[in-house]
Amino acid sequence: MALYTVIGASGFVGTRLVAALRQDGHQVYTPQRGDIELFSRELGQVIYCAGLTADYAARPFDTVEAHVRLLSRILQEAHFSHLIYLSSTRLYDSSGAERGKEDSDLVLNPANPRHLYDLSKALGENLCLTVAGTRAAIARLSCVYDWAPCAPGFLSEWLQRAAVEKRFCLDSGTGVVRDYIHLDDVVASLRALSDGAVTGIVNVASGENVSNAELVGVFARNGWDISLSRETAPQRAARCDVARLASIWKQPRLVRDVVQSYLKEHHGIA
Incomplete structure (x- = not known):
């Protein structure tokens, strides 16, 4: 059985993901905030679920900590085989495009308070794609x-x-x-991306x-x-393009x- 590490294991997605992995007999490490073992032990396949959503504007520094700072330490110091970073399809909201495609340029404004969330997620994506290379993937989740x-x-x-x-x-x-995408379809998608050691960006959405x-x-x-x-x-x-997800797993319900x-x-x- 595989070794997984779930960052943000107590959250909405993380809780269901951990339960599904353990039910299938996998070993799952769920580090808590400040766990120093995170940077000394083998992590196996990391699924990075930590993040803020509704309260990001009231907690800007916590948002950056969760979306970027901890991620950057893991990429620099931790021992892992593959990492999936959970991002968001809301990055397409300002593009004005009809389709939300993984390779499309993003439109983000540093002066827009709402874009704190978007910019922090985009920076996390950039670190994964440019630093971790073939050992990381981005899962852009819809609602x-x-x-x-x-x-x-x-x-x-x-x-x-x-x-x-x-x-x-x-x-x-x-x-x-x-x-909208159901939580169970998110969990199944993340497992498929992790097990396949997928790289690059994948829209995890219904389309x-x-x-x-x-x-x-x-x-x-x-x-x-x-x-x-x-x-x-x-x-x-923008309507999310889910062709890549369908080729890796299937199109969600x-x-x-x-x-x-x-x-x-x-x-x-x-």
Whole structure:
């Protein structure tokens, strides 16, 4: 069995990843903050899940620490065979392009406070690609969701609420669009990238943008009465190219299909 090291093992993705690896009999090292053994022991295949999302603006220095500083030390000092760095498809948000392709140039503005997250992730990517070379890969994740208690994110919270309420209003617009990928598909994708010692950048996404209004329709067809607080024009967003992920693993399930199955299976709505 293989040796894995998961950085950020207590987070949303890291927790599910560690459980899946251990269930299959792999040895998994999950260093805590400040663990000095991280730089002296063999790490095997590293999957770097550490990072901040919703609170990055309030914690700028922690964001840089998680996305860049610790990563740079691992690349310089640690003993590993292969590393996967979790980044984000939100790096395409400012490009204005119709397609989010791994080899596309990014458009980032240092004067934009929102781009602290993007710039720190981009720097982490750059270190992996230019310093680690053939020993590292970048997984750009789209919006990850799950219905487990306390799973973060808009759709995750929506699904958790739907488990106990059949009628409610969400504070969001009809035209907001996202590329959603289920947590289990993320875990399977990361394992495929790691086991294949993949290099370069890979979009870990569904490849489909879905609006809030479309998701409301899925719930409505299954017996829920969900409304949104405001009507908004359809958002323009780059559609992630997932051809490379499909060639390595497969194309993840579409959010409409996953939500439809969940609603039927767990709530008995025909």
